[in-house]
Amino acid sequence: MLEVRGLKKSYGNLVAVAGVSLKAGAGETVGLLGPNGAGKTTTVSIIAGLLVPDAGEVLIEGRPLSGDTDPTKRRIGLVPQDLALYDELTALDNLHLFAALYDLTNSQARPAVESALDLVGLSDRVHDRVKTFSGGMKRRLNLAAALLHDPQILLLDEPTVGVDPQSRNAIFDNLETLKKRGKTLLYTTHYMEEAERLCDRVVIIDHGKVIADDTLRGLSRLMPLSNVLTIELESAGDSLSLDQLQALGEVRSAQLHGGTLRIGVRDLATETPRILQWLVDRGHPYRHVVSERADLETVFLTLTGRSLRDS
Amino acid sequence: MITPLRALVRKDIQLFLTDRRALMMSVIAPIAIASFFGYALGGAGSQSEPSRISVLVADQDDDTISHGILQRLSSEKALAVKPAGTDDARAAVRKGTVSVAIIIPPHFGQDAVRAFFSASQKPQIAVLYDPSHAAERAMVQGMLTGDVMQVVSQEMFGGATGRATLKEALDRAETGQDLPAPDRKSLINLLQSVQRWNDTPSVANYGLSRGLTMPYTTHEEAVTSRQGIRYNGYAHAFAGMAVQFVLFLGIDVGIGLLLQRQRGLWKRFRAAPLSRVTLLGSRIISAAILAFVIVLANFLFARLVFGVRVEGSMAGFLGVSAAFALMTAAFGLLIAALGKTPDATRGLAILATLFMVMLGGAWVPMFLFPQWLQQVTVVMPTRWAIDGFEAMTWRGLGFSAALVPMALQLLFALLFGLLAVARFRWEAEG
DSSP states (O other): OEEEEEEEEEETTEEEEEEEEEEEOTTOEEEEEOOTTSSHHHHHHHHHTSSOOSEEEEEETTEEOOSTTOGGGGGEEEEOSSOOSOTTSBHHHHHHHHHHTTTOOHHHHHHHHHHHHHHHTOGGGTTSBGGGSOHHHHHHHHHHTTTTTOOSEEEEESTTTTOOHHHHHHHHHHHHHHHHTTOEEEEEESOHHHHHHHOSEEEEEETTEEEEEEEHHHHHHHOSOSEEEEEEESSOOTTOOHHHHHTSTTEEEEEEETTEEEEEESOHHHHHHHHHHHHHHTTOOEEEEEEEEOOHHHHHHHHHSSOTTTO | OHHHHHHHHHHHHHHHHHOHHHHIIIIIHHHHHHHHHHHHTTTTOOSSOOOOEEEEEEESSOSHHHHHHHHHHHTOTTEEEEEOOHHHHHHHHHHTSOSEEEEEOTTHHHHHHHHHHSOSOOOOOEEEEOGGGHHHHHHHHHHHHHHHHHHHHHHHTTSHHHHHHHHHHHHHHHHOOSSOHHHHHHHHHHHHHHHHHHHOTTGGGGTOOSSOOOSOOOOOOOOOSSTTOOOOHHHHHHHHHHHHHHHHHHHHHHHHHHHHHHTTHHHHHHHSSOOHHHHHHHHHHHHHHHHHHHHHHHHHHHHHHHOOOOOSOHHHHHHHHHHHHHHHHHHHHHHHHHOSSHHHHHHHHHHHHHHHHHHTTSSSOGGGSOHHHHHHGGGOHHHHHHHHHHHHTTTOOOTHHHHHHHHHHHHHHHHHHHHHHHHOOOSOOO
16 A cells, blocks of 8 residues: 655755655554654655655555655645644635645535544534634644545654643544544654554654564564563662572563662563562562553663653 | 635635734725825825925015015915014024024115125025925025015115115216226216116006016926826825735735745645645735735725826726736745745845835835936836836826836746745755
């Protein structure tokens, strides 16, 4: 459905995208994950035809995308990161304008507008000016504006930036509905939980390069550990030997910060009792124990040595 | 291709109509300012007299001749003359309440008549003037010269002062030894002839007058479209202000494009399968339509309220309006192409527009500019717009007079448009 081959784009000496390749099949949701400035938006902009790459190509159903008026553009719907709407116009006027950009006549646009508004739950605000909308409503309308020409591929560039959790969930529900309809979604984000919830596959991008491209299950295999045990000690634990702790059978890593131990283990069920007993036996009673599953954040940390949000 | 083009044009017009500030700036503001300027520039040229120059006259002589001068000055149509004391006259000029004051010194009459036939020292009339009204000083001085010559010469050839002075001169000639005898005889003959002329009682019966009179009269006629049509100051003012504020609309067009880019709308437009011609063409069409309608609205108001008529070719007027509207649209596009951010661009664009408007003669008529500046302004598209509007309104010229303003404005539109397309950043930022 969507194939990107060896995209490159530079601005002077700044390399924004350095050979990005990826694929997204029909009905698949692919997450494009990376920190700010990693090259996600540039990649999406090239796919949408907003930017001309220095090298590489974008194929839609096997056909290369080229030129401003390429009819293949109709197969793509773009949800920009910005709220690309006219605040002074009503929701209806906005959507009719964006439908007309794809040559939809009024009679063709009417059902498309109704359907898009229905999907994002804004049918009751159709005649209100956009400037009276909340941030979350504007985000939903921003999504609706990309659906009017019924594109097969939807490019979503951080579509939940700055919205409250309720609106975010509403947008996720909308996207899951679209996925069920067989749409191909390319979703850029730097929120792990979004990628984990929505995506079948995740492409991790950093400094303009793809550093991982796999399913969530496949990515989890890249992780040196799959679970983290956090233990709050009653003392500072200064006399505790991390080397001895790491020598225990399945302990993969151990860090101590201010009386809190973070231990990476392969199997929580078998390792947790052994570790806790080991601590008590050596005079390090504990107050609190929390276990958590390792996530994409951990994958990114593993692959780049940096935290996503710190990047 | 027509559907998106039409939708984009409609959207721009819709946005303009929902923007009260834009409406205010484009329609209300030029009408209000043009009404004021039009009034200041002489209004509709109706039956009312043109404003007179206020002149104070301090008569320190208080004699027949000075009275005569005061009377003659008072009868000048262009002057509003009032008598005043010397100190008051000077104070009034200093304050700027009057432009010119005339001080007639003591014994002016006698000294002036005496100076007529002798090389004795001439009396001096002081003309005090406000330096910011130098042109008015020149006008008053010209009228004063004519009036003084007539009054003094009349007094010389028949008045009491003239007779006494003539007798004095005759006595001096008869007794004086400083001239050679033949010359003295000639002078005595001349003075005796004048004396006899003065004593002739029936001068007026022969259609003659004593003293000098102005050897000509003038007939003033303002040359406009046709006889009976007066110059309408509002025509110039409305042309100037319409040009200025429609150019401000052009700035809004440019800034609007930059805002579209900033707000991500440009990405949506570029993501659609639209040609560059459609994207920029729609902007040019919508801006030109708005500019054209605003020009017409301004002149419609001027027509209904101040009687500004298209005395010349209506087709020419519409052609000049359309060419100006296109030039404005291209100017807006150029602003969008050269500007980086809306805020940084707005100030510079306003400055550039004000220069164009000022040098185009929108604020003050072009004839007030120095000659060299008038020649320089041919490179200003605004000048041709105003020239075109004036030619088609109060000058009442035919369609052929609109051709040059139209052609030059279209040339500027083409130039601006080509520059804009060459410099336009088509790519949306990644």
